Amino acid sequence: MKKFIFKTLLFLLPIPTIIICGLVMPTTPRASKSLLMASINKNSLLRNTQSPRVIFVGGSNTCFGLNSQTVYSKLGLNPINTGIHALIGIKYMIDNTVENIKKGDIVVLIPEYGHYYRNLDEGSEELMRIIFDVDFSNIKYLDIQQLFNIVSFLPKYALSKYKITEYINIQESDVYSVNSFNKYGDTYTHWGKKPERFIPFPTISGDFNYEVIKYFEKYNEEITKKGAVLLVSFPCYQASSFKNSINQIKKIEDELNHSKLNIIGTAKRYMMPDSMMFNTPYHLTKSGVEFRTALLIEDLKSRAK
Amino acid sequence: MLFNSLQFAIFLPIVFVLYWFVTNKNLSFQNLLLLISSYFFYACWDWRFMFLLMFSTLLDYFTALQMQYATNQNERKFWFWLSIVVNLGFLGIFKYFNFFSESFANTMSYLGWQINPLMIKVVLPVGISFYTFHGLSYVIDIYKQRIQAEKNFVDYAVFVSFFPLLVAGPIERATHLLPQIKKERKFEYLRAVDGLRQILWGLFKKVVIADKCAIFANQAFNNSGDMNGSTLFLGAIFFTFQIYGDFSGYSDIALGTARLFGIDLLRNFAYPYFSRDIAEFWRRWHISLSSWFKDYLYFPLGGSKGGNWMRIRNTFIIFIVSGFWHGANWTFITWGALNALFILPSVVLQTNRNNIDIVAKGRSLPTITELTQMLLTFTLTIFAWIFFRAENISHALNYISDIFSSSLFSTPKFDDMRQVLVILILIVLFMLIEWTGREDLYAIEKFALKYKRSIRYIFYYIIISAIFISILLSTGKEQQFIYFQF
Numbered sequence: 001m002k003k004f005i006f007k008t009l010l011f012l013l014p015i016p017t018i019i020i021c022g023l024v025m026p027t028t029p030r031a032s033k034s035l036l037m038a039s040i041n042k043n044s045l046l047r048n049t050q051s052p053r054v055i056f057v058g059g060s061n062t063c064f065g066l067n068s069q070t071v072y073s074k075l076g077l078n079p080i081n082t083g084i085h086a087l088i089g090i091k092y093m094i095d096n097t098v099e100n101i102k103k104g105d106i107v108v109l110i111p112e113y114g115h116y117y118r119n120l121d122e123g124s125e126e127l128m129r130i131i132f133d134v135d136f137s138n139i140k141y142l143d144i145q146q147l148f149n150i151v152s153f154l155p156k157y158a159l160s161k162y163k164i165t166e167y168i169n170i171q172e173s174d175v176y177s178v179n180s181f182n183k184y185g186d187t188y189t190h191w192g193k194k195p196e197r198f199i200p201f202p203t204i205s206g207d208f209n210y211e212v213i214k215y216f217e218k219y220n221e222e223i224t225k226k227g228a229v230l231l232v233s234f235p236c237y238q239a240s241s242f243k244n245s246i247n248q249i250k251k252i253e254d255e256l257n258h259s260k261l262n263i264i265g266t267a268k269r270y271m272m273p274d275s276m277m278f279n280t281p282y283h284l285t286k287s288g289v290e291f292r293t294a295l296l297i298e299d300l301k302s303r304a305k
Numbered sequence: 306m307l308f309n310s311l312q313f314a315i316f317l318p319i320v321f322v323l324y325w326f327v328t329n330k331n332l333s334f335q336n337l338l339l340l341i342s343s344y345f346f347y348a349c350w351d352w353r354f355m356f357l358l359m360f361s362t363l364l365d366y367f368t369a370l371q372m373q374y375a376t377n378q379n380e381r382k383f384w385f386w387l388s389i390v391v392n393l394g395f396l397g398i399f400k401y402f403n404f405f406s407e408s409f410a411n412t413m414s415y416l417g418w419q420i421n422p423l424m425i426k427v428v429l430p431v432g433i434s435f436y437t438f439h440g441l442s443y444v445i446d447i448y449k450q451r452i453q454a455e456k457n458f459v460d461y462a463v464f465v466s467f468f469p470l471l472v473a474g475p476i477e478r479a480t481h482l483l484p485q486i487k488k489e490r491k492f493e494y495l496r497a498v499d500g501l502r503q504i505l506w507g508l509f510k511k512v513v514i515a516d517k518c519a520i521f522a523n524q525a526f527n528n529s530g531d532m533n534g535s536t537l538f539l540g541a542i543f544f545t546f547q548i549y550g551d552f553s554g555y556s557d558i559a560l561g562t563a564r565l566f567g568i569d570l571l572r573n574f575a576y577p578y579f580s581r582d583i584a585e586f587w588r589r590w591h592i593s594l595s596s597w598f599k600d601y602l603y604f605p606l607g608g609s610k611g612g613n614w615m616r617i618r619n620t621f622i623i624f625i626v627s628g629f630w631h632g633a634n635w636t637f638i639t640w641g642a643l644n645a646l647f648i649l650p651s652v653v654l655q656t657n658r659n660n661i662d663i664v665a666k667g668r669s670l671p672t673i674t675e676l677t678q679m680l681l682t683f684t685l686t687i688f689a690w691i692f693f694r695a696e697n698i699s700h701a702l703n704y705i706s707d708i709f710s711s712s713l714f715s716t717p718k719f720d721d722m723r724q725v726l727v728i729l730i731l732i733v734l735f736m737l738i739e740w741t742g743r744e745d746l747y748a749i750e751k752f753a754l755k756y757k758r759s760i761r762y763i764f765y766y767i768i769i770s771a772i773f774i775s776i777l778l779s780t781g782k783e784q785q786f787i788y789f790q791f
């Protein structure tokens with residue numbers, strides 16, 4: 001028996017060795033160009049932008065769906081768009097911003113609809129990559145469940161370090177790159193491009209996750225103590241995809257309206273025509289960005305009144 | 306918890322160490338550990354359904370004892386039918402209710418009455434078809450007085466829920482598994498090594514063959530309206546290898562895992578794609594289900610004793626029921642009926658037991674006749690799998706008619722043709738290894754043992770590397786096994 005265990009471990013030893021080496025190897029040149037790297041700049045914006053500020057927190061619907069320059073011009077607030085990718089998980093997005101919230105900040109939280117179902121609020125592969133590729137010290141923000149979620153992606157991540165294509169012949173994406181963001185954190189390099197064909201999202205699956213609302217309420221308490229204001233809004237969402245999940249979205253809206261949170265706008269208001277979508281049901285073209293930004297500004301103004 | 310997940314890679318060694326180091330002195334503790342581990346394994350999917358599994362186990366345990374101690378035949382009959390009705394009732398509600406309701410509404414609408422089908426929103430509990438069949442075989446065997454009822458509840462519960470077989474079989478028999486559970490088990494080095502080797506081969510089949518084939522099978526089937534004939538044909542071939550790699554890979558991991566605990570499970574696959582006729586195919590594909598239907602349905606219906614008419618009727622019944630067992634969809638029923646049609650000539654001519662031994666036994670190559678027979682059987686199998694994979698009957702029919710269009714001889718159009726080529730080469734290599742090892746329990750059982758250790762290790766590391774490279778090229782999350790949905 002001991003012989004079996006010893007020989008099995010010896011035989012399998014190269015596997016953990018390769019994985020551990022992969023994990024400790026530096027970030028590859030390809031990963032250094034990824035859009036996740038933008039979180040360094042975005043965190044810097046959070047630390048250094050002067051008050052009065054409006055901070056947008058969400059997934060890619062936030063970075064692909066806002067023109068912060070217009071927000072600045074119309075509201076006179078300094079905008080910070082922290083959105084990068086939904087699969088980082090709304091929980092991490094919140095935890096990553098909380099320590100840099102200052103007195104007088106207006107925080108507009110715009111989770112994507114999937115964040116309210118199952119455990120997508122906790123993040124996925126992108127969360128693992130943001131920790132291992134961008135800033136390992138941010139692992140302090142993760143709870144046990146998030147750690148457990150990202151562990152399953154580690155072998156793939158570690159092995160990716162041995163891929164030759166991570167080091168040579170790297171062609172930087174002009175849409176999904178660290179350089180695709182403007183000075184406020186909006187993705188802007190796709191604004192002049194033609195929309196791409198894509199399939200609408202199917203019905204959102206899984207059970208409603210009530211913990212998400214509770215977490216937002218806790219976040220609200222924390223930033224209220226700091227003298228800031230939290231507003232929760234709805235993501236821009238392609239009409240065809242919206243119709244596929246209309247009951248799930250209604251459930252979200254009902255739960256938010258019954259919570260202690262300050263809600264601005266309605267889900268239907270941010271349902272966008274298919275013609276305004278760029279390459280996913282959450283990403284807008286330039287005209288879509290302007291339309292959505294105008295709606296959000298209206299909602300923020302009416303809230304201020 | 307999937308066999309190809311990191312969670313299982315952590316779970317298995319923990320249970321293994323506890324089993325052989327902590328509870329090894331006492332068989333009852335070992336079985337209790339297996340039971341707790343199995344329930345934990347099942348609860349990782351959805352803990353709520355654990356109670357359904359417990360209830361089903363308790364029901365069969367209790368009714369079996371009642372049958373054994375019944376003082377008259379009516380009492381025995383009562384307990385027997387209670388178990389059958391409740392077991393099939395659960396299966397019917399969770400798996401078939403919506404299908405029957407919808408089919409009834411459709412039939413009514415054909416007759417001019419419009420009714421809204423009553424639909425229930427329930428998730429299908431993982432493995433329900435498998436553990437229900439475990440329980441049914443046990444209860445039927447007790448009723449037929451083939452075996453004695455098990456008095457020890459833990460032992461019986463392990464028989465039903467032993468984690469390697471819990472969610473996708475093999476469908477065990479009490480006569481085979483229960484005696485092993487009740488017997489003291491000693492650790493055997495060679496058996497454990499063999500178990501690990503079979504797990505490795507199962508992982509290769511699943512991760513390298515099935516998951517890679519799935520990418521292009523899905524492309525073809527999900528966009529069949531936009532694909533040309535050659536792409537659809539290749540898509541059907543990819544699905545044929547996907548389902549084989551997926552299910553036989555699962556079975557290999559299950560058998561290998563059980564062997565680590567000193568338990569031998571029933572063999573489920575025996576190189577079905579080397580079959581020379583459909584009857585042989587069904588003796589080599591999902592063996593535990595085929596033999597279940599043979600013993601508990603075909604023989605009770607009269608088997609082949611009553612002449613041609615009865616043979617034909619019974620053949621159709623078991624194939625259609627077998628198709629229906631896979632899922633509540635007309636595609637599965639058609640798939641079953643097609644297989645019945647394919648097997649019919651050999652049933653009528655009584656040539657269905659012509660090919661019992663593995664093809665080309667003791668030889669390296671098949672004869673031209675054997676090769677032709679294998680290719681013909683394989684082609685029929687591909688044809689039937691199209692129905693199995695399609696969304697509905699019209700999807701399957703359109704898919705087939707699009708294959709046999711003029712574009713059958715044009716260049717296939719998948720997203721990544723270079724990867725298609727790599728997978729086709731992998732399939733050829735895989736089938737060569739399977740061919741070489743076809744006289745053994747699984748393909749690499751003795752394949753590498755012929756060579757010295759260094760070469761053997763290189764061979765194993767190549768397999769491991771292929772698994773890891775496949776994981777690297779995948780989406781990162783492990784892929785579900787197809788048969789979990791049944």
